Amino acid sequence: MTTGNSASTSGSNLERSQRSVFKIIGPAISNMGKMSLKKIINGGDSYQNYTSPFFIFDEFGPMELAKGAPFRVDAHPHAGIIPTTYLFEGNAHHRDSMGNDFQYEAGDFIQFTSGRGALHMEETGDGLFENGGTFHGIQSWLNIPSGLKNSEPNAAHFRKEDIEIISDDKAMIRVILGEVFGVRSQTRLLMPVNYWHVTIKEGATVELPIDPQHNAFIYLLKGQLVVGNGQTVREGHAVLYERDGSVLRIHAKTTSDLLVLGGEVNNESYVAAGPFVLNNEKEVRQAYADFKAGKYGDIDQTNGKRRL
Numbered sequence: 001m002t003t004g005n006s007a008s009t010s011g012s013n014l015e016r017s018q019r020s021v022f023k024i025i026g027p028a029i030s031n032m033g034k035m036s037l038k039k040i041i042n043g044g045d046s047y048q049n050y051t052s053p054f055f056i057f058d059e060f061g062p063m064e065l066a067k068g069a070p071f072r073v074d075a076h077p078h079a080g081i082i083p084t085t086y087l088f089e090g091n092a093h094h095r096d097s098m099g100n101d102f103q104y105e106a107g108d109f110i111q112f113t114s115g116r117g118a119l120h121m122e123e124t125g126d127g128l129f130e131n132g133g134t135f136h137g138i139q140s141w142l143n144i145p146s147g148l149k150n151s152e153p154n155a156a157h158f159r160k161e162d163i164e165i166i167s168d169d170k171a172m173i174r175v176i177l178g179e180v181f182g183v184r185s186q187t188r189l190l191m192p193v194n195y196w197h198v199t200i201k202e203g204a205t206v207e208l209p210i211d212p213q214h215n216a217f218i219y220l221l222k223g224q225l226v227v228g229n230g231q232t233v234r235e236g237h238a239v240l241y242e243r244d245g246s247v248l249r250i251h252a253k254t255t256s257d258l259l260v261l262g263g264e265v266n267n268e269s270y271v272a273a274g275p276f277v278l279n280n281e282k283e284v285r286q287a288y289a290d291f292k293a294g295k296y297g298d299i300d301q302t303n304g305k306r307r308l
Helices: 012-017 126-131 281-292 299-303
Strands: 002-004 021-025 028-032 035-042 054-065 072-078 081-089 091-096 101-105 109-113 118-124 133-143 154-158 164-167 171-177 193-200 205-209 215-227 231-233 238-241 247-263 271-273 276-278
Touching: 021 231, 054 081, 054 215, 054 247, 072 299, 081 091, 081 101, 081 193, 091 109, 091 126, 091 154, 091 299, 101 126, 118 299, 126 133, 133 247, 193 205, 193 215, 271 281, 276 281
Parallel strands: none
Antiparallel strands: 002 205, 021 238, 028 035, 035 054, 054 133, 072 118, 081 109, 081 133, 091 101, 091 118, 109 154, 164 171, 171 193, 193 247, 205 247, 215 231, 215 238, 215 247, 271 276
């Protein structure tokens, strides 16, 4: 890992390859039932050229749940996208129409590649139901490239202990998706995606290599950063970068937790309609017809037994 003592220490070669900041954006605050959401990317917004393949990106919670008071989203369809969840606090339960049924915990990551179409149900897990507690994490949707939207659906659960870690005396990186400093995630998706959880100690500067052809943006979970030409980043804000270099230089004014995200640029045309992100309106109409005809799976079976 390449680190420095301050944001200003650099050589001329690094300066030429350092990415410039396009824009720093704040969240739109909304609610999903009783749960608060910080919405950073919202599908068809004007930032897709800088954030794809990430199509939607939300921080949910922190939400305090009483014992016996689950939060649940009933079985619903998706096609053409990959919903993912990275959990910070609490635990959760995933069930889908492919037969996957698992609980996951804080620090775990799950992906649900909907491909040509499938169902899933999401709810807080047994631990939160039995004991109450805090529910907090990130949900994002990744837009599948047009030629792969008809792929076989699948889902995967990656436990905290299976996520690769890089660390030195300045920072730690959890490599959830993609590759950095020669360390590659065990997670495999349909297209190149980076998803790194980076913790930087107070006063440290980290220089992260990025494929110059790929998008990159960061989301600050906690702390305070300095990026670009001295721009300050506050908690709950995202930094969108131009594709004009191969290095992200990030300075932590205080010990900071952030996500570094991005991947292969997807500027293909698409039609988004509710849970479907497909290539054209004809495909969306067919997706709704297939869902109603039961081709995505059995809703009752995917829902399973309710706790309440």
